Amino acid sequence: MRDYAIFTLDTEGRVASWNAAAQRIKGWRADEVIGRHFSIFYPPEDVAQGKPEAELRRAAAEGYAEDDGWRMRKDGSRFWANVEITSLRDPEGQLRGFGKITCDLTRRRHAEARFRQLVEGAPDALVISDRRGRIQLVNSQAERIFGWTRSELVGQPIETLVPPRFRGVHVGDRAKYANAPAVRPMGAGLDLLAVRKDGSEFPAEISLSPIEGDDGPLVIAAVRDVTARRTMERALREAKDNAEAANRELEAFSYSVSHDLRAPLRSIDGFSQALLEDYTARLDDAGQDYLRRVRTAAQRMAQLIDDLLQLSRVSRAALTSEPVDLSALARSVATELQKTRPDRSTEFVIAEGIATRGDARLLRLVFENLLGNAWKFTARVAAPRIEVGMTAQDGERVFYVRDNGAGFDMRYVDKLFRAFQRLHAVADFPGTGIGLATVQRIVRRHGGRVWAEASIDGGATFSFTLPGPAPAEPGATP
Amino acid sequence: MTHSIAKAILLVEDNPDDVVLTLRAFERNHITNPVVHAADGVEALDYLFGRGRWEGRDPADLPQVVLLDLKLPRVDGLEVLRAVRADARTHFLPVVVLTSSGEERDLVDSYRLGANSYVRKPVDFREFVEAARELGLYWLVLNQAPPKDPVVP
Numbered sequence: 076m077r078d079y080a081i082f083t084l085d086t087e088g089r090v091a092s093w094n095a096a097a098q099r100i101k102g103w104r105a106d107e108v109i110g111r112h113f114s115i116f117y118p119p120e121d122v123a124q125g126k127p128e129a130e131l132r133r134a135a136a137e138g139y140a141e142d143d144g145w146r147m148r149k150d151g152s153r154f155w156a157n158v159e160i161t162s163l164r165d166p167e168g169q170l171r172g173f174g175k176i177t178c179d180l181t182r183r184r185h186a187e188a189r190f191r192q193l194v195e196g197a198p199d200a201l202v203i204s205d206r207r208g209r210i211q212l213v214n215s216q217a218e219r220i221f222g223w224t225r226s227e228l229v230g231q232p233i234e235t236l237v238p239p240r241f242r243g244v245h246v247g248d249r250a251k252y253a254n255a256p257a258v259r260p261m262g263a264g265l266d267l268l269a270v271r272k273d274g275s276e277f278p279a280e281i282s283l284s285p286i287e288g289d290d291g292p293l294v295i296a297a298v299r300d301v302t303a304r305r306t307m308e309r310a311l312r313e314a315k316d317n318a319e320a321a322n323r324e325l326e327a328f329s330y331s332v333s334h335d336l337r338a339p340l341r342s343i344d345g346f347s348q349a350l351l352e353d354y355t356a357r358l359d360d361a362g363q364d365y366l367r368r369v370r371t372a373a374q375r376m377a378q379l380i381d382d383l384l385q386l387s388r389v390s391r392a393a394l395t396s397e398p399v400d401l402s403a404l405a406r407s408v409a410t411e412l413q414k415t416r417p418d419r420s421t422e423f424v425i426a427e428g429i430a431t432r433g434d435a436r437l438l439r440l441v442f443e444n445l446l447g448n449a450w451k452f453t454a455r456v457a458a459p460r461i462e463v464g465m466t467a468q469d470g471e472r473v474f475y476v477r478d479n480g481a482g483f484d485m486r487y488v489d490k491l492f493r494a495f496q497r498l499h500a501v502a503d504f505p506g507t508g509i510g511l512a513t514v515q516r517i518v519r520r521h522g523g524r525v526w527a528e529a530s531i532d533g534g535a536t537f538s539f540t541l542p543g544p545a546p547a548e549p550g551a552t553p
Numbered sequence: 554m555t556h557s558i559a560k561a562i563l564l565v566e567d568n569p570d571d572v573v574l575t576l577r578a579f580e581r582n583h584i585t586n587p588v589v590h591a592a593d594g595v596e597a598l599d600y601l602f603g604r605g606r607w608e609g610r611d612p613a614d615l616p617q618v619v620l621l622d623l624k625l626p627r628v629d630g631l632e633v634l635r636a637v638r639a640d641a642r643t644h645f646l647p648v649v650v651l652t653s654s655g656e657e658r659d660l661v662d663s664y665r666l667g668a669n670s671y672v673r674k675p676v677d678f679r680e681f682v683e684a685a686r687e688l689g690l691y692w693l694v695l696n697q698a699p700p701k702d703p704v705v706p
Contacts, residue, residue, distance in 0.1 A: 333654040334624040337676060341653075342570040345678040349577060370677075377676035381655070388657075 080177040083163070086170055088113050088131050100179050102149030113175070116146050118153060134160040134173055146177065155184040199297040204233045206291050208249050220300050222272035233296070238270040256285030256292065266305075269298060278305045322391055329387050336380050344373040382509035385440070389516050394434050401429040401438065401474065405463040408442045412450045421450065421459040429465045429474065431541050437517045444510040445476040445537050452480035452535065472543060477536040482529040491527055514539070559586040560617035562693075565597040565633065566590065566651075567625050574678065575620070575651075578685035586617060586693060594628025597621070598636055601643055612642050618692040621668075623652040623659055631662055638667040645699035647692055 080097035082090060089112050093105040101108075101116060108115075114127040121127070121144070134140040139161050146156040161174045194201050200217035204210050210228045218224055221236055228235065233249070234242040261267060261281040269279040280299045285292055347366045350358070358366070402425055409423045431438075446461065453459035462477040483491075492515040514537075518525040522542045529535035562579075566572050572590055579588065591597035597619070599605035603612045619637070623630035630650065637643040649670040650663045663671050672688065675681050 330654070330656060330658075333656045333659075334652070337653040337674075338568050338571065340676045341574065341674060341678070341681070342568075344676050345570070345574040345577070345681065348678040349574075374677050384655070 078179065080175075082175055084113050084131075084173040084175060086172055088127065088173075091172060097177070100148075100154070100177060101146075107149075116177075118145050118147055121145075130158075130160055131173065134162045135170060138162050143180070154179050155181045197297065199299050202228075202233065202236065202296045202298060203286075203293050204296070205288065205293055206253055208233045208246070210235070211288070211293060217298065220271070220277075220298065221269070227272075236269055236298075238268050238276050241268070252283065252294065253292070256283075256294070258282070258284040261296070269300075277302050325387055325391055329384055329391070332380060333384055337377055340373045340377050340380075344370050344377075347373070379509070382513070386509050386513045386516065389437060389440065389513050389520070392434075392437070394437070394520055396432050397435055399431055399433050399435045399438050401431060401442075401465075402427050402463075404435070404439055405429075405442050405446065405476075408439065408446045409461070412446060419454075419459070421453060421461060424460065424462040424464075426464040429463075431472070431474075431543050433521050433541060434517075437520070441514050441517050441539070442476070444514045448510060448537075449476055449478035449480065449535070452482070453478050454480075456480055471540050473538050473540055475536050475538040477534065479534040482531050482533045482535045484531055485529060488527060488529075492525065511537075559693075560615070561587045561589045563589050563591060563597065563600060563616040563619045565594070565619060565621045565625065565630065567592050567622065571622075571674070574681065575685065578678075578682045579689065581682050582686040582689050584685070584689040584693065589616065593626045594630065594633040597633050598628065601637065601646075602640070615643065615646055617647070617698065618688075618696075619646060619648045620651045620688075621648055623650060623654060623663070631666055634663065634666040634668060647696065647698070649688060649692065651688075 080100040203212040523540040525539040603610040
């Protein structure tokens with residue numbers, strides 16, 4: 076509840092009466108203050124300018140004077156006051172003195188200052204309008220994004236900021252909002268546009284909240300220019316469309332390669348074989364050797380095509396995510412490899428209980444390639460050993476396939492994962508150079524990394540990470 | 554021992570080289586069934602249903618097996634398969650898809666439309682001869698053909 080100091084002045088401005096609230100607000104007791112000129116309530120700078128007398132003259136002339144300003148208490152401290160001075164006249168119209176009501180508005184002034192700071196400091200443009208849609212207050216962000224100055228906007232209809240073609244609708248919408256005010260985004264689900272002083276428009280996101288003002292309800296509109304976001308969204312959409320189109324083209328291309336590119340190879344191989352079978356008598360050793368070379372080349376090209384298709388399939392296929400028992404997967408691939416050469420004795424050491432989440436089919440390809448390589452490059456060592464395991468490194472799970480085979484020169488490690496790059500002659504170790512590129516693509520699509528360490532004749536270790544639960548620290552209790 | 558005339562193999566293949574190589578692979582395996590060659594899906598369906606060039610042929614005289622390529626001019630292999638499965642007269646006809654492609658989508662489509670088997674033609678001719686041998690053994694010798702006038706549900 077507000078406290079009003081109520082007192083009277085004589086025609087000269089001397090205090091004539093004093094109430095208790097006046098004592099509470101100003102600190103003077105009645106016996107101290109009665110008879111003193113009311114200019115003691117004003118700060119010295121106002122007194123120097125003759126403000127107390129000016130107000131009395133105004134009240135005398137107009138019957139009433141109101142002022143908001145600093146006033147002084149007895150102890151010299153200041154407070155923000157609302158002061159009303161009314162002239163008192165007798166029935167003959169003779170001036171008899173003045174009635175004065177003073178109210179301490181310091182707290183309210185602080186609240187208003189905080190409110191203004193809040194409005195100014197808001198990251199969005201704020202536009203406050205009254206029930207008639209007149210702009211009451213804007214912040215500097217609003218000046219910036221709309222291109223109008225504060226003084227130009229205040230008093231204007233809020234529709235000034237709405238593109239002309241939407242203004243009619245906006246007036247109606249505004250009335251509806253006034254009937255059911257609530258904090259909510261404006262035009263939910265719609266792409267809103269706002270207009271700048273220069274007539275240019277921009278996409279905006281607007282949220283509305285009602286507040287109670289001194290003269291009735293007000294609406295705060297927080298406006299955000301979302302041009303940059305819309306541009307980014309469009310760019311993202313386009314990139315996605317392009318990627319999808321590229322994927323569809325790759326799909327069509329792969330389909331054609333799969334069907335059409337192999338057919339001529341079948342003819343080359345088949346008719347070379349027919350020549351070798353039906354015309355042996357008419358071909359000398361060189362002729363037969365040439366035909367065998369033709370067949371080898373055709374089959375190698377077929378293998379290249381198949382590997383390339385697999386590489387492209389690895390990129391095209393949608394990635395699934397399911398629990399995968401990598402230990403079981405590696406064992407199964409190892410068994411398959413052993414079936415291809417039952418005469419070979421190779422020691423497989425596969426750690427138990429390695430599991431992750433990922434695309435089981437693609438992860439199988441990873442092991443088919445890595446174990447296939449290890450198998451291939453250990454063909455010539457005395458006691459081939461291939462190891463599959465997992466370690467923790469810097470909080471990441473690192474899976475590895477290690478062999479004691481031919482290895483390679485680390486100088487060329489950069490070439491290893493590129494398609495068609497081979498570090499060994501085909502005559503020594505067969506292959507198309509696509510396997511590791513496939514591995515890398517699969518691991519990357521899972522969000523992991525792959526790398527290799529090796530030395531010539533010292534074996535090779537291929538390691539990869541797959542995002543997943545952080546590995547338990549050794550000795551840590553779950 | 555009396556021999557009925559061996560039933561035909563319908564080879565649906567547009568690549569003439571593949572036709573020659575397939576016939577050669579049959580020959581290598583002593584497969585003596587008559588081979589009817591259709592160069593595209595239209596010819597294959599004309600043969601099966603006694604239409605067009607095959608007007609007057611008895612559709613009840615089904616081939617032992619159809620070897621069906623997928624990528625064919627005019628009407629492709631999958632459409633042939635669909636038509637064969639949709640018609641009561643050929644509903645149970647054994648169809649082996651014999652094609653270049655190993656694309657998953659071809660495999661899935663073929664089986665979904667009711668292919669009995671899917672064989673990818675190997676580039677290595679010796680493997681192809683082996684595949685033809687196994688196909689012949691299975692579909693011409695081991696496999697029991699469906700009854701003549703099956704009651705189609």
